[in-house]
Amino acid sequence: MAENGSMWAEKPWWCQPWTIVLTGLGVGSASWLFWQRWWVTAPVAAAILVWWWLFLVLVPATYRQQNGGD
Template identity: 60%
Template sequence: MPNPDPSGPDTTPGSVWELKPWWCQPWSIVLTGLFIVGVSWLVLHLWWLTTGVAVVIGAWWWLFLVLMPAAWKQSQASGGGA
């Protein structure tokens, strides 16, 4: 009988994003970051604080949208996947 679970042991996901819930997808990460920067500006109107928030959000994006998928891809290529 075939495995009805698409994420079962017989399949290898093509992307790390296939393993993540909706709230951890690239679109939700980007929208959340933009929302936080926008709210920072709308509420505080302090360019230096909003810039600091944007730098932190940029680092968050770099980590989760660039480095983490690249590390996952490298892990899969080297046979380190589950």
């Protein structure tokens, strides 16, 4: 377990919350800028939201639960 109890302290820079959010925003924006079709961008955005929920909400909550936090 990390000294400060955060799983993010154990992760490299490219796996931090800010990089996950920026990458998702970049991919979603690029999808719209490249294709300019909502029916392409909507599934991309949905996949990004699932990815964010998984890695920014579910995984940290599970980590805290397993490591006696909160």
